[in-house]
Amino acid sequence: MTLPQAVLLFLAAVLGGMLNSVAGGGSFIGFPALIFTGVPSINANATNTVALWPGVVASAGAYRRELARQPRALILVLGGTSLIGGVLGALLLLRTPQQTFTLLIPPLLLIATVLFAASPRLTALLRQRRAAALPATPVATSDLAQAQARTLSAELPATSTLAMRMEKLSPSKLVTVSFFQLLIATYGGYFGGGIGILMLATLGMMGMENIHEMNGLKTLLAGLINGVAVVTFALAGAVFWPQALLMVVGAVIGGYGGAYYARKIDQRWVRLFVTLVGVAMTLYFFINIYILGHSGK
Secondary structure (H helix, E strand, C coil), X not given: CXXXXXXXXXXXXXXXXXXXXXXXXXXXXXHHXXXXXXXXXXXXXXXXXXXXXXXXXXXXXXXXXXXXXXXXXXXHHHHHHHHHHHHHHHHHHHHCCHHHHHHHHHHHHHHHHHHHHHHHHHHHHHHHHHHHHCCCCCCCCXXXXXXHHHHHHHHHHHHHHHHHHHHHCCHHHHHHHHHHHHHHHHHHHXXXXXXXXXXXXXXHHHCCCCHHHHHHHHHHHHHHHHHHHHHHHHHCCCCCHHHHHHHHHHHHHHHHHHXXXXXXXXXXXXXXXXXXXXXXHHHHHHHHHHHCCCCCC
């Protein structure tokens, strides 16, 4: 790794960390940057997974309160499924020929870009569903009635959440969501772009309505998927550690900076920028691999 390559990777990691802290999509920066600096595609994917994992773990820690509300059985089932799928996906990646994976880069980036671009719409639909599911707060006129109404209003979400917990623990729904989570985790261990929105869709299908609890569970599961993939890649010797450690430092710095400026930046513009980067990277690799025939790495 030359000095210019190190500078490029560090700056890419800083930018990727900032994007992840504001709107997500840091993979669109880090993964191509590794390939641009000469890292083979499979090793670039493994190294990028290592670089992103600490940020995912930190995000999961921020959702401790939301995760505490989830039934332990649900976390154990989905967590176990995520670990199995993450290992399967990572092993599948390691068994994929380098040239074959390189040929898969454009469609994988396209899938991740589409999922990223569609995520605000899905999140809005989930919020609307959450609002529609809550009973209307009673109209009160007297002071006593208003106090009772406020008490009832405060209790309604908890009651709704409790009912939702009991519903989502039905065996049929657990089996269904575990199957989809296994598929998502396998994809996550293999490549991973867009797994967050896929998990939100699956949790919504299961009956979850609180978007904050969904984000907490999604982040925890993503941390498990990436974590077990990191261990698998490390044991297989697929990680370029100098690049990975450099990018971890850059991502942490970028994450803190992005969190500081997050309230001042319109996320719509950030998401548009990330989407355009995803489209540009997809087109670049499509032309470079399919038209120019540069698929040796």
